[in-house]
Amino acid sequence: MQQQRPSAEAGEAGSPSRPTLESVAERAGVSRATASRVVNGGAGVREALREKVLRAVEELGYVPNLAARTLVTRRNQAVAVVVAEPESRLFSDPFFAQHLRGISRELSAADNQMVLLLIEEQRDYDRVGRYLAGGHVDGALLFSLHSADPLPEMARRVGLPFVVGGRPGWPGAESDRDLVYVDSDNRGGARLAVQHLQSLGRTRIATITGPLDQTSSMDRLDGYRDLLPDGDPELIAEGDFTPEGGMRAMSELLERRPELDAVFAASDLMASGALRVLRAAGRRVPEDVAVVGFDDLESVAAWTEPTLTTVRQDIEGMGRLMARLLLRRLTGPTPGPGPTSVITPTRLITRHSA
Amino acid sequence: MQQQRPSAEAGEAGSPSRPTLESVAERAGVSRATASRVVNGGAGVREALREKVLRAVEELGYVPNLAARTLVTRRNQAVAVVVAEPESRLFSDPFFAQHLRGISRELSAADNQMVLLLIEEQRDYDRVGRYLAGGHVDGALLFSLHSADPLPEMARRVGLPFVVGGRPGWPGAESDRDLVYVDSDNRGGARLAVQHLQSLGRTRIATITGPLDQTSSMDRLDGYRDLLPDGDPELIAEGDFTPEGGMRAMSELLERRPELDAVFAASDLMASGALRVLRAAGRRVPEDVAVVGFDDLESVAAWTEPTLTTVRQDIEGMGRLMARLLLRRLTGPTPGPGPTSVITPTRLITRHSA
Numbered sequence: 269m270q271q272q273r274p275s276a277e278a279g280e281a282g283s284p285s286r287p288t289l290e291s292v293a294e295r296a297g298v299s300r301a302t303a304s305r306v307v308n309g310g311a312g313v314r315e316a317l318r319e320k321v322l323r324a325v326e327e328l329g330y331v332p333n334l335a336a337r338t339l340v341t342r343r344n345q346a347v348a349v350v351v352a353e354p355e356s357r358l359f360s361d362p363f364f365a366q367h368l369r370g371i372s373r374e375l376s377a378a379d380n381q382m383v384l385l386l387i388e389e390q391r392d393y394d395r396v397g398r399y400l401a402g403g404h405v406d407g408a409l410l411f412s413l414h415s416a417d418p419l420p421e422m423a424r425r426v427g428l429p430f431v432v433g434g435r436p437g438w439p440g441a442e443s444d445r446d447l448v449y450v451d452s453d454n455r456g457g458a459r460l461a462v463q464h465l466q467s468l469g470r471t472r473i474a475t476i477t478g479p480l481d482q483t484s485s486m487d488r489l490d491g492y493r494d495l496l497p498d499g500d501p502e503l504i505a506e507g508d509f510t511p512e513g514g515m516r517a518m519s520e521l522l523e524r525r526p527e528l529d530a531v532f533a534a535s536d537l538m539a540s541g542a543l544r545v546l547r548a549a550g551r552r553v554p555e556d557v558a559v560v561g562f563d564d565l566e567s568v569a570a571w572t573e574p575t576l577t578t579v580r581q582d583i584e585g586m587g588r589l590m591a592r593l594l595l596r597r598l599t600g601p602t603p604g605p606g607p608t609s610v611i612t613p614t615r616l617i618t619r620h621s622a
Numbered sequence: 623m624q625q626q627r628p629s630a631e632a633g634e635a636g637s638p639s640r641p642t643l644e645s646v647a648e649r650a651g652v653s654r655a656t657a658s659r660v661v662n663g664g665a666g667v668r669e670a671l672r673e674k675v676l677r678a679v680e681e682l683g684y685v686p687n688l689a690a691r692t693l694v695t696r697r698n699q700a701v702a703v704v705v706a707e708p709e710s711r712l713f714s715d716p717f718f719a720q721h722l723r724g725i726s727r728e729l730s731a732a733d734n735q736m737v738l739l740l741i742e743e744q745r746d747y748d749r750v751g752r753y754l755a756g757g758h759v760d761g762a763l764l765f766s767l768h769s770a771d772p773l774p775e776m777a778r779r780v781g782l783p784f785v786v787g788g789r790p791g792w793p794g795a796e797s798d799r800d801l802v803y804v805d806s807d808n809r810g811g812a813r814l815a816v817q818h819l820q821s822l823g824r825t826r827i828a829t830i831t832g833p834l835d836q837t838s839s840m841d842r843l844d845g846y847r848d849l850l851p852d853g854d855p856e857l858i859a860e861g862d863f864t865p866e867g868g869m870r871a872m873s874e875l876l877e878r879r880p881e882l883d884a885v886f887a888a889s890d891l892m893a894s895g896a897l898r899v900l901r902a903a904g905r906r907v908p909e910d911v912a913v914v915g916f917d918d919l920e921s922v923a924a925w926t927e928p929t930l931t932t933v934r935q936d937i938e939g940m941g942r943l944m945a946r947l948l949l950r951r952l953t954g955p956t957p958g959p960g961p962t963s964v965i966t967p968t969r970l971i972t973r974h975s976a
Contacts, residue, residue, distance in 0.1 A: 346753055355723055358713075360921070365713035372709065372740065381753045384738035386726065399700055399735045404758040567714070 287328040296324040346381040347594060348405040350396060350419060353412045354388045361509065361537060362565045363583060367433070370587025371409060378595050380406075387419075397422040407594045409433065415481045420447075431594040433586065435483040435609070448597065448608040450589045452581035454484050457614030458491025461532045461560040461579050464616055466495065470530035470558055474503040476517040476542060478534045488534040488562060503528065507538045514541025522549055529557055530622065536561040536568045536578055543572055543621065558622035574620035581614050641682040650678040700735040701948060702759040704750060704773055707766045708742050715863065715891060716919045717937060721787070724941025725763060732949050734760075747772055755780040761948045763787065769835045774801075785948040787940065789837040789963070802951065802962040804943045806935035808838050811968030812845025815886045815914040815933050818970055820849065824884035824912055828857040830871040830896060832888045842888040842916060857882060861892045868895025876903055883911055884976065890915040890922045890932055897926055897975065912976035928974035935968050 293303035298317055305313050306321040307330075313321075324330070349371055351358055358364050372382045383405055385396050400408055400423055410419050411433030420438070423430040424446070432449040441447060465473050475492045478485030493499065502524045507513035514533055518541065521528060533539035539561030543553060551557045553574055561569060564580035589610055647657035652671055659667050660675040661684075667675075678684070703725055705712055712718050726736045737759055739750050754762055754777055764773050765787030774792070777784040778800070786803040795801060819827050829846045832839030847853065856878045861867035868887055872895065875882060887893035893915030897907060905911045907928055915923060918934035943964055 344753075344756065344758070345749075346756075346758070355719060355726065359716065359719035359722075362713065365709060368713075369709055372742065376742070376746065376749075379749060381739065381749050383753070383758075384740070385735065386738070388726065388730070392730065395699075395730075395733060395735050399698075399737070402698065402700075402758075404698070404700070404737075404756075 287330045289330070292321065292324045292328055292330045295328060296320040344381075344404060344406050345379060346383050346405045347375055347591070348383045348385055348400060348408040350385045350387065350400075350408055350410050351412050352387045352410075352414065352417060352419065355386055357510065358386065362567050363535075363563060366566065366583040367411070367587040370584035370589075371591045372587075373584075374588045374591035374595075378591075380595065393418055393422070400428055401426040407431075407598050409590050409594055411590075412482075413437075414479075415483075429594065429597045431590050431597070433590055435487065437481075437483040437486070448593050450586050450593065450610045450612070451484070452586060452612045453614045454487035454581075455491040455494070457562060457579040457581065458488040458532065458534070459494055460614065460616045461562065462492055462495040464577070464618070465530040465532065465558055465560060465622060468530075468554075468558055468622065472503065472525065472528045473499075473530040473532060474505070474521045474525065474528045476505050476507045476514055476521070476531060476533040476538050478507060478509045478538075480506055485534060492532060500525070507534070507541075509535045509537060511537045511541035511544075514538030515545050516541075518542040518545040522546075522551075530559070531557060532560050532562075534562050536563040536565045536572075536576060539576055539578070539621070540568060540572050543574075543576075547573075554620065554622050560616075560622045564617050569617070569619070572621070577619045577622040578617050579614050580617045582612050586612055641684045643684070646675065646678045646682060646684045649682060650674040698735075698758060698760050699733060700737050700759045701729055701945070702737045702739055702754060702762040704739045704741065704754075704762055704764050705766050706741045706764075706768065706771060706773065709740055711864065712740065716921050717889075717917060720920065720937040721765070721941040724938035724943075725945045726941075727938075728942045728945035728949075732945075734949065741773075747776070751776040754782055761785075761952050763944050763948055765944075766836075767791075768833075769837075783948065783951045785944045785951070787944055789841065791835075791837040791840070802947050804940050804947065804964045804966070805838070806940060806966045807968045808841035808935075809845040809848070811916060811933040811935065812842040812886065812888070813848055814968065814970045815916065816846055816849040818931070818972070819884040819886065819912055819914060819976060822884075822908075822912055822976065826857065826879065826882045827853075827884040827886060828859070828875045828879065828882045830859050830861045830868055830875070830885060830887040830892050832861060832863045832892075834860055839888060846886060854879070861888070861895075863889045863891060865891045865895035865898075868892030869899050870895075872896040872899040876900075876905075884913070885911060886914045886916075888916050890917040890919045890926075890930060893930055893932070893975075894922060894926050897928075897930075901927075908974065908976050914970075914976045918971050923971070923973070926975070931973045931976040932971050933968050934971045936966050940966055 289303055290300060293300045296303060298321060302313055302317060303321050306318050375382045385399060387393060387396055408423050408428055408430040410430055413419060413432065413434060415437040420430065420432060435451045436447060436449055462473060473496065477489045480486060505517035505520045507517040514537065531542055533542050539559055542559060546553055546557055553559055561576045561578035564578045569576040569578045643657055644654055647654045650657060652675060656667055656671060657675050660672050729736045739753060741747060741750055761783040762777050763785055767773060767786065767788065769791040774784065774786065789805045790801060790803055816827060827850065831843045834840060859871035859874045861871040868891065885896055887896050893913055896913060900907055900911055907913055915930045915932035918932045923930040923932045
């Protein structure tokens, strides 16, 4: 680990006298303009001079003047990631860890700083909006948006390029030519799950949905309905993507339709809750009730008892894609007509629960 | 949820023409200076005028010019939280969620934005250092530092006020009058754990430590040694604060000293791993081996089988304290001589494992 020793120039605590660009130029024996060009990443400086300047920067502990630098370069090399979820969910649902890992690796590779901003409560929106407007980041990745989420409009208003994770659900999004989003094939994935249950001969297939103000939940429910167009509405229960929500929904379903023989849970965490309730109710999985999840979370699906048959989506890959699309947007041409979307495929992973 | 509609002033996508401070002043019927004072939070503007300006800001969708605003106010109302842990641990160890919850609540209450920056690899330090130097935050909270961590020096070098979570372990920290840190009474807590095991008549008490390049691990080991000054070194195994690390350490201990009758694990997660290994080895807890953890994590200690006797530290409270001390530092006088430290008490919570 690289350890930096206190430098004499750091000055007295509380009132550090910062070295100036002039002092860097003087020490390096170059003009102020040359020093400025090197410090601000401009081209056209000979390598030998560049090295002299960088050595002087290092020796003096010089840091470019902050806000002023941003005014010149208009680039922070930093991207905000805004997650509209309470930190209790962010930290307990491995989905987010996998998603953020993809984002942070891609940003790192492009030497961009990931700046994570959480939205816990309604009043946090204004503050986050202010930070996004404050010139601290070059762009934003927005995810876990709910249907009337103000974040995209906030970013747009201040001219901040952004990419959305998940199909946008707000009115007018379909015809918004400036919108870029990444999603997985939620509807197709749900169809895979139900098809698999039907191929096993199951006929009373229930579903536990995610929160129905999120498009991923709606799309998975649509996929379920595609294959069960005349399905019994009492076989549908709404969860909230947590294990506890899955438990509650499974209990409701068992009470309403004790004869059910299969469940498609729209997330692995909800499926894990459902498995617990089925076990407690004395139902054998998969013999009495077959269960299919959604996500294929690394730390969940292979560890439930029995292990979980589930629909795999490439969570880390979606994170990487979001980051890549945003970085391209920050440097490239304006996008063409209509929203740009990248839909990543899903596939069925068969384990023991179905 | 508050939904903002697209405003006409936002202009064409891709090239929004931003409203200026002049247009705000004109619309509000005030001078540019007055508008500027309101926008930058300055005092001395009559309430009626203030409201006119704010209404114009809202109507025009004006945002203060970014970096320029920072140059004037020198305040971003934002605080960086830098966590030197891979995101795999950050998201799987509930310690961090509880700690961040305390920090984010306290910052929120003071209308400050929490800006989370993760350090995953060595090369991330430079990028994070650049962001800290970039004028994007007013101060920083640094935690999970390892002994030769460059972050404090980086922050100091750019004159950024910071508060450290955990006793600093680097050379010279004891006499650094500019240092502020928050820690819990790790050594005293470890003594409580060992005393409790001794009071149960246990005589072959092992310990599983955290990574020994972190002061919290060292302090807990010192507490253990305080009560077992002539202890058998073979009863000490190093873990890494994860359940898997606890499992590995417990297996080593059982192999080296099968006759052990108690274990003090320096974290609840490691204790949960140890319980699993003991169960697999056919040892009854607490009859054959009594186990005490450390942390009292909400989602862990009360859920292990058997439930975990542990040393409680106020994790959320420490987060709040760190935030409060930093906010005070941003506005208040320079600290007095010697490092400022706040050590929060620990206490024993007795459940079934010991």
